[in-house]
Amino acid sequence: MSLQRIMSTAAAAALALGTALFAVGAAQAPAAAQPTGVEQTTIVEYGPFTLPAAPHDGGEGGHGGSETSGIELNVERPCEDCYITGFDPTLLYEDGSEANVNTGAMLHHFVMFNASERDTVCGGSQRVLASGNERVASDFPDGYGLHVGGSERWYLNYDLMNHSHEEKTVKISVTFTHVPSSADLEPLTPLWLDVGGCYGSAYDAPEGTSEESDLWRSTVSGDLVHMRGHLHHSGHSLWTVNLSDRGQTLCHITAEEGGTPEFIDLNGHGQISDMPPCSGDLGRIDRGDYLRTTARYVIPGHSHEGVMGIMVGWIAED
Numbered sequence: 001m002s003l004q005r006i007m008s009t010a011a012a013a014a015l016a017l018g019t020a021l022f023a024v025g026a027a028q029a030p031a032a033a034q035p036t037g038v039e040q041t042t043i044v045e046y047g048p049f050t051l052p053a054a055p056h057d058g059g060e061g062g063h064g065g066s067e068t069s070g071i072e073l074n075v076e077r078p079c080e081d082c083y084i085t086g087f088d089p090t091l092l093y094e095d096g097s098e099a100n101v102n103t104g105a106m107l108h109h110f111v112m113f114n115a116s117e118r119d120t121v122c123g124g125s126q127r128v129l130a131s132g133n134e135r136v137a138s139d140f141p142d143g144y145g146l147h148v149g150g151s152e153r154w155y156l157n158y159d160l161m162n163h164s165h166e167e168k169t170v171k172i173s174v175t176f177t178h179v180p181s182s183a184d185l186e187p188l189t190p191l192w193l194d195v196g197g198c199y200g201s202a203y204d205a206p207e208g209t210s211e212e213s214d215l216w217r218s219t220v221s222g223d224l225v226h227m228r229g230h231l232h233h234s235g236h237s238l239w240t241v242n243l244s245d246r247g248q249t250l251c252h253i254t255a256e257e258g259g260t261p262e263f264i265d266l267n268g269h270g271q272i273s274d275m276p277p278c279s280g281d282l283g284r285i286d287r288g289d290y291l292r293t294t295a296r297y298v299i300p301g302h303s304h305e306g307v308m309g310i311m312v313g314w315i316a317e318d
């Protein structure tokens, strides 16, 4: 395993801006001011991973890709005794250029686990954050952050694909923003809401329009402030409602496919290029509430094996 922290800098501009905003806030409304400290940006790279050349052409129902998956233990965290305030994942080639499906490489998905905390929904190691090839950035609302302790251990589960006929070497790169623990933010707890339930995220979606749902009875109370989703190719939309609160929609995300040329694969298919997160005051959740998460796929002409529908929320517990 080779991990590399490339950069850890306090951006001068952010420092100046943050200081100015705090000064204004303090002067106008001292009681409501939320000093967040100096926000730092740290890029952490995971890998490199070598992806074998695709074994055959994608033809009749074949994807023609090679798949590389695994687990890396004790991976680097962006900071210690801190709060993560946002993360922006991507996949890069060794030379630092963006690796996407137009040149063969696909970030099928990765999941970061914290072995020192228990997952609220399924038990086991806590699923902290994740992304698929849509590589959407998450920025938590002001005043909230994901707390990272001093000694916790993280590990990474990755699943990468290569559709080109050449071997590719890639690395997962995550740009984190974070502040020290002294910033005293409201800590966020991840809620991994998976239509596959707790025993496996992948399921087979039939031809045409289909929906798959899962129900979770909340074991926590608090304010939900951010949600992001993950679907595979032909995923149409994903949403979570609180059935115990008149079916209130907490977050509804419609996927975009092939929005920019990097997301058109070598077979000419558009892959998911955007899944805009929900952020802000998304709703209140009480212990015992039933949350239902639903994934909709619209697949013309054939079925898809091993698709996913995952909504990850972050809640500020009472």
Ligand SMILES: [Cu+2]
Pocket (backbone or CB within 6 Å): 108, 109, 132, 230, 231, 232, 308
């Ligand atoms: Cu996936």
